[in-house]
């Protein structure tokens with residue numbers, strides 16, 4: 001005999017607005033932890049038994065000595081308004097638990113929070129648990145405590161709970177922290193204020209936030225500059241205050257789907273169980289560097305309490321699953337801006353713009369064919385009707401296009417001189433290769449060095465060549481780039497973008513000229529007339545390439561690298577060669593415009609040695 005469904009409705013009147021409460025109450029991972037629920041684990045595909053719900057993830061937990069196992073369907077939500085989830089159990093006293101939380105604005109201020117839960121008992125135990133008030137003890141009471149606490153946090157303007165009661169030092173951790181702080185202060189270039197902030201943060205950060213500390217998110221919150229904050233986090237890792245991990249992000253939902261402790265553990269293929277999608281890791285899109293406190297200072301367990309709530313993928317403002325042949329009107333309530341309506345398995349998303357005064361209704365058919373690219377423009381209060389014309393359930397998400405990306409991507413980190421200097425061993429495994437969609441490659445070569453050695457003598461000439469390396473390294477470092485390798489008097493360097501590379505090369509060329517003008521002539525007497533100035537041939541190109549391990553060093557190869565090398569061969573040393581791709585970069589355009597009049601750009605059409613059958617448009621930039 002099936003047991004009847006038991007339905008509960010609880011309400012709370014809270015002082016904060018729905019918008020203030022949303023980031024807290026929709027963080028289901030933290031909410032479940034704060035309610036005192038046990039952690040959950042994802043059941044590996046090989047261990048899944050019994051019927052498996054479509055698009056669901058199999059999860060397991062232990063509670064009151066019972067093993068609970070369930071298929072969790074994707075959460076559904078609409079930002080600032082509602083979220084809910086359905087769990088279909090394979091093991092435990094219930095066969096299904098559905099929950100839905102709604103936030104509605106109260107007049108004049110505040111929120112009415114309504115929480116509904118539907119229980120379907122699987123057996124007598126489930127039935128009895130409900131009869132004995134299990135829902136009140138297990139749900140209503142902890143919810144009551146946590147919602148009131150979140151209301152207080154929201155009133156205090158705190159977006160995340162900072163719970164000292166969860167933080168604990170490892171044995172000897174406090175003393176170690178004090179020593180490490182001293183080490184960081186002693187290192188040149190670190191602001192004392194930033195060090196204090198970081199060390200305080202390591203002590204007070206909530207366990208769940210501490211699992212994935214993002215340097216750029218800290219920088220944005222503290223207003224301390226992204227590069228400075230990242231540099232300090234890297235130095236703190238080297239010193240032993242932090243550890244870092246490489247997280248592989250799903251390109252669709254941007255959730256972290258795999259973790260590698262070192263680059264050598266990184267695999268180029270990954271799978272997202274949420275999106276049911278195989279994908280390839282890419283250094284500049286899907287590999288993110290995150291930090292966690294070093295366990296010798298503070299132990300932060302990697303624990304999940306919920307894996308699918310709205311705050312796991314905060315750029316998604318609306319997520320809905322439509323049943324086969326379902327039509328669903330979705331009230332948007334979105335702030336003006338650009339959004340994308342995306343359906344996994346349909347390649348091209350719909351473009352959506354929210355603009356006050358625009359249309360108040362539109363309809364989208366979630367067909368299998370790719371949609372046309374027309375932009376849909378709607379009023380913030382409009383309703384978007386989704387029609388699932390197919391015979392299968394369809395997950396639909398609406399996401400922010402200009403969502404602040406606070407990811408520190410692998411392409412950026414590995415282009416930092418400090419990273420390459422501090423973590424020499426952070427290389428891919430031999431034979432490993434990871435794609436990069438865009439990277440700026442720089443080549444330089446010293447012109448006139450052969451003659452310099454001849455006229456000046458080996459030792460002094462060598463000194464000059466070394467000076468040139470120092471000049472280059474500091475110019476490249478200052479602009480956030482890194483030297484990959486040196487080959488004789490030539491170097492190869494990388495930057496995330498072309499503009500900083502161009503600035504670095506200009507500085508290096510200028511300083512090299514300056515350094516020589518002040519160095520007294522130390523060659524053989526009478527040979528000063530033969531003195532030829534050292535000139536820096538330089539070129540940059542930007543494009544896709546592959547990161548590899550070459551001679552136990554993180555190196556790059558591909559056509560972009562070859563073209564940059566060939567361009568350098570065309571440089572006279574009194575100029576800078578850039579490709580057409582670099583010339584068309586908006587930042588480069590701005591940079592050239594800002595320069596005084598004496599910058600001349602000459603365009604040439606040429607073929608490049610080793611790249612036959614193609615003519616290249618290259619630009620020679622001369623500064624007077």
Ligand SMILES: [Zn+2]
Nearest residue numbers: 250253272275
């Ligand atoms: Zn995904």
